[in-house]
Amino acid sequence: MAVGVDLGGTQLRVAVLRGATLLSRVGLLTGEDATPERLIPRICDAIRQALAEARVELGQVAGIGLGAPGPLNSQSGIIYSPPNLPGWENVPIRDILQKEFPVPIYIENDAHCAALGEYMFGAGRGSEDMVYMTVSTGIGGGIICKGRLLEGAGGTAGELGHMTIDLHGPRCNCGNIGCLEAIASGTAIARRANEAIAAGQGAELLAFARSLDEQTARQLHLPAGTEKESIERVNARTVGEAARAGIALARQILGEAARGLGVGLVNVIHIFNPRKIILGGGVMQLGDLILGPALDIVEQRAMKAPRSIVSIELAQLGPNVGLIGAGTLIYYHG
Ligand SMILES: [Zn+2]
Known part of the structure; x- marks a missing residue:
């Protein structure tokens, strides 16, 4: 124990x-x-x-x-x-x-x-060369190489969220520019949605978010009107629901995040030649909305030899x- x-x-x-x-x-x-x-x-x-x-x-x-x-x-x-x-x-x-x-x-x-955890008890069992990536508020990672965790010289190896995807991209929390985390994390998805709304392009998305919020408010038995004030900022989950409901802006935002993730996966495949890449974190719960376009990028851009070996799977251990x-x-x- x-x-x-x-x-x-x-x-x-x-x-x-x-x-x-x-x-x-x-x-x-x-x-x-x-x-x-x-x-x-x-x-x-x-x-x-x-x-x-x-x-x-x-x-x-x-x-x-x-x-x-x-x-x-x-x-x-x-x-x-x-x-x-x-x-x-x-x-x-x-x-x-x-x-x-x-x-x-x-x-x-x-x-x-x-x-x-995923290596010993989850989706990575039996894969001695695997990369785990969590896509959530931020993006983190861990690399298992021949059954051992890759620590690096100072213990910080595996900062997959801070690989640069776009030389001229958005500013990341780490201070750098165009990191994967600044493009594909839940925070990045929410930021893009709120920027679009602020620029006057998000009327449909905002209306959808308000209707969701009204439902939540009704479920919580909040007084009428409360929901209007609470919905100042749209979060990644809302963008996901809106994409599922077919709202074009939401689909476009998720598509951009997913393609950024795809480029990150291509880099991981090229650098580590893993048997498995395991994807966890709340954003991956959006399923094919994120995974689909990301895998398309992998198909288009990754070298054939390492691509034919790698299996990209969702994490199994849950919350x-x-x-x-x-x-x-x-x-x-x-
Ligand atoms: Zn960063």
């Missing part, structure tokens, strides 16, 4: 796992005040609670695996200064947890954890991938 800790920007989840099976699960919101001083004691409490709920003693688990937003150093166990965890600056999280829990503890960036991936660190290192 292992303990998995999935530390995110808004949520903290802890589970006791046997392989990919959750024996208990504790979840809490990190809240406004997620400084290390406040949050680390809550992480410790959540670990104790998860053990208690699974009726497992600390001595019965092989270790604790923690997945956290990067950048971090898995060798030294230090979390540097992730944009998603304000106030965290060079926190030696492993050493701190080690004082409370005398078992092996490993930390790794969350996308690397997810890659290991618990972060927890399962964190627990997988123990099986991987053990």
